[in-house]
Amino acid sequence: QVQLQESGPGLLKPSQTLSLTCTVSGGSISSGGYYWSWIRQHPGKGLEWIGYMHYSGSTDYNPSLKSRVTISIDTSKNQFSLTLSSVTAADTAVYYCARTSYGGNFIFDYWGQGTLVTVSS
Amino acid sequence: DIQMTQSPSSLSASVGDRVTITCRASQSISSFLNWYQQKPGKAPNLLIYAASSLQSGVPSRFSGSGSGTDFTLTISSLQPEDFATYYCQQTYKTFLTFGGGTRVDIK
Numbered sequence: 001q002v003q004l005q006e007s008g009p010g011l012l013k014p015s016q017t018l019s020l021t022c023t024v025s026g027g028s029i030s031s032g033g034y035y036w037s038w039i040r041q042h043p044g045k046g047l048e049w050i051g052y053m054h055y056s057g058s059t060d061y062n063p064s065l066k067s068r069v070t071i072s073i074d075t076s077k078n079q080f081s082l083t084l085s086s087v088t089a090a091d092t093a094v095y096y097c098a099r100t101s102y103g104g105n106f107i108f109d110y111w112g113q114g115t116l117v118t119v120s121s
Numbered sequence: 122d123i124q125m126t127q128s129p130s131s132l133s134a135s136v137g138d139r140v141t142i143t144c145r146a147s148q149s150i151s152s153f154l155n156w157y158q159q160k161p162g163k164a165p166n167l168l169i170y171a172a173s174s175l176q177s178g179v180p181s182r183f184s185g186s187g188s189g190t191d192f193t194l195t196i197s198s199l200q201p202e203d204f205a206t207y208y209c210q211q212t213y214k215t216f217l218t219f220g221g222g223t224r225v226d227i228k
Contacts, residue, residue: 047165098164105170105212111164111166112164113164
């Protein structure tokens with residue numbers, strides 16, 4: 001059974017850089033056919049896809065966040081990470097990592113439990 | 122980007138009711154549409170992929186239909202554990218986008 005677990009600071013100040021890591025267990029992050037995504041949810045709101053990465057290095061990002069976002073993969077640790085620079089209060093959200101299956105259709109089939117990141121001075 | 126519009130935004134229903142949630146895309150997305158269920162404080166859970174394919178382990182009372190721009194999620198007989206928020210998601214373009222959600226409450 002694939003499991004994902006987010007980790008990282010829960011409180012940031014404006015202008016700082018958000019860094020989160022997702023540790024994958026029960027499967028290899030280097031398995032073909034899977035992308036690895038970050039998704040966020042503002043308090044009481046809907047879901048927003050941030051971006052994904054394939055272990056081969058292919059990435060794609062939400063255009064509205066692209067200038068501030070980097071997703072990377074560490075295959076040796078079976079982890080992938082999110083970096084979001086210059087955060088503001090608008091970046092306060094629950095951040096989820098998710099395995100993204102691709103067979104012609106991008107499907108978020110396994111999710112982490114989510115981690116709340118609050119941006120406040 | 123492709124806008125996904127769900128309706129209604131919320132509904133109240135009783136156990137045993139048949140519930141229908143609709144999702145409309147701002148342009149044709151063929152069958153590149155998934156549905157998720159989210160309970161409070163939990164991550165979303167995949168229910169339906171490719172518009173009508175039931176994810177393994179999901180009860181058969183859930184079904185999906187539609188193609189092009191109009192899609193439907195149906196719960197044939199609402200169970201207590203189905204009270205949650207439901208989201209559609211398009212994967213036609215890689216700027217992946219979700220609908221705003223439909224909250225299903227107990228009447």
